[in-house]
Amino acid sequence: MSQEKLNSKVIDEVRKIVWPRNLKLFTAGPVACFPEVLEVMKFQMFSHRSKEYRELHKDTVERLARFVEASEGTVLLFPSSGTGVMEASVRNFVSLGGAVLTTIIGEFGSRYREVVESNGRRAVVLEKNAGEPVFPDELDEALRKHPEVEAVTITYNETSTGVLNPLKELAEVAKKHGKLVFVDAVSAMGAAEIKFDAWGLDVVFTSSQKAFGVPPGLAVGVFSKEALKKAEAIPSRGWYFDVLKYLHYQEKEWSTPSTPPIPQIIGLNVMLRVVDEMGGKSAWLSMYSERAKMVRDGVTRLGLELFARRGYESPTITSVKSPEGIDGYEVYSRVRERGYEIAAGYGKFKKTSFRIGHMGYMPKEYIEEVLGVIKEVLAELGWVGKK
Numbered sequence: 001m002s003q004e005k006l007n008s009k010v011i012d013e014v015r016k017i018v019w020p021r022n023l024k025l026f027t028a029g030p031v032a033c034f035p036e037v038l039e040v041m042k043f044q045m046f047s048h049r050s051k052e053y054r055e056l057h058k059d060t061v062e063r064l065a066r067f068v069e070a071s072e073g074t075v076l077l078f079p080s081s082g083t084g085v086m087e088a089s090v091r092n093f094v095s096l097g098g099a100v101l102t103t104i105i106g107e108f109g110s111r112y113r114e115v116v117e118s119n120g121r122r123a124v125v126l127e128k129n130a131g132e133p134v135f136p137d138e139l140d141e142a143l144r145k146h147p148e149v150e151a152v153t154i155t156y157n158e159t160s161t162g163v164l165n166p167l168k169e170l171a172e173v174a175k176k177h178g179k180l181v182f183v184d185a186v187s188a189m190g191a192a193e194i195k196f197d198a199w200g201l202d203v204v205f206t207s208s209q210k211a212f213g214v215p216p217g218l219a220v221g222v223f224s225k226e227a228l229k230k231a232e233a234i235p236s237r238g239w240y241f242d243v244l245k246y247l248h249y250q251e252k253e254w255s256t257p258s259t260p261p262i263p264q265i266i267g268l269n270v271m272l273r274v275v276d277e278m279g280g281k282s283a284w285l286s287m288y289s290e291r292a293k294m295v296r297d298g299v300t301r302l303g304l305e306l307f308a309r310r311g312y313e314s315p316t317i318t319s320v321k322s323p324e325g326i327d328g329y330e331v332y333s334r335v336r337e338r339g340y341e342i343a344a345g346y347g348k349f350k351k352t353s354f355r356i357g358h359m360g361y362m363p364k365e366y367i368e369e370v371l372g373v374i375k376e377v378l379a380e381l382g383w384v385g386k387k
């Protein structure tokens, strides 16, 4: 068979497996990619030791650093999903056996706790009820009680409940106590403001498949000088997620120790240019907050309640309480049958909620459409609205 001619038979076979229907995505991630991303990810591959790669890597890192306002911090790229950098934060910046204050407002805060404990560190837990953020005075009190902790973990945007923590204020408290601040910004970076230097953050990470709207496989980490200095004294940082090794390769040759996901980096690079074309970071963030408001207003008009406490709603995902007697998973399934993929409730909220993601490529009319479909599905399930 000719190598030059596309073998559409095999392409169609695979398409049938992964893309049986043309669903519009309102997922929690991976999210729909911008067309520009899909286009550039077709580019033929090249070596990650080539001069072309170095230019791509350097440009991507510099654009990210501008985006998160990190002129003091260092941006590094990892061939992993976001959880890889979560693990790296513990292995590189916390002493073996040392304590970490893990704040938990949902499932991903719990994951951070597991990562801390499974890496031989001790988790001191500050846990809130679902729908609530952590308040600065609560963090202050926990840190007064536990002066031994070396770092604080904060889920900036808790994807399971759709709550945005007050990161700037929480970081201020943690720094007042002299602690390192680790931020899971997986579903926040690219949609919620991050001022890395000014807010005194030490580790912030995200995954490509969320608010930047790129396929999964690439993680981004931002690290403060203080954190990187501390890593020098931590033994057994491992190999794959040794942040100092990444730093070394970046400084030496604008590359990574092992092979990076080049197509995703190309995709992210094009998205950072799309952000500029759309008017820069603040215009881009406004697009996200407008979308989120449109979704919130829509579900509230239907008479539904949100999970998140008012004033702390997520810019990237809206978690909705399923009405009394209606199975949230059934709502998710029926909406999907109609061609719109929202997200089911997460973990223990699978039956009592459903979520509407608003990340990635999403024309406004899609939002109107999905709200209409949710209304139809709820009516079909016998919900007559709030009395």
Ligand SMILES: Cc1ncc(COP(=O)(O)O)c(C=O)c1O
Binding pocket: 028, 029, 081, 082, 083, 084, 108, 155, 157, 158, 159, 160, 184, 185, 186, 187, 207
């Ligand atoms: C807040 C948060 N943290 C961590 C993760 C895990 O990210 P990844 O799957 O890229 O490792 C997710 C994924 O949804 C998330 O939403």
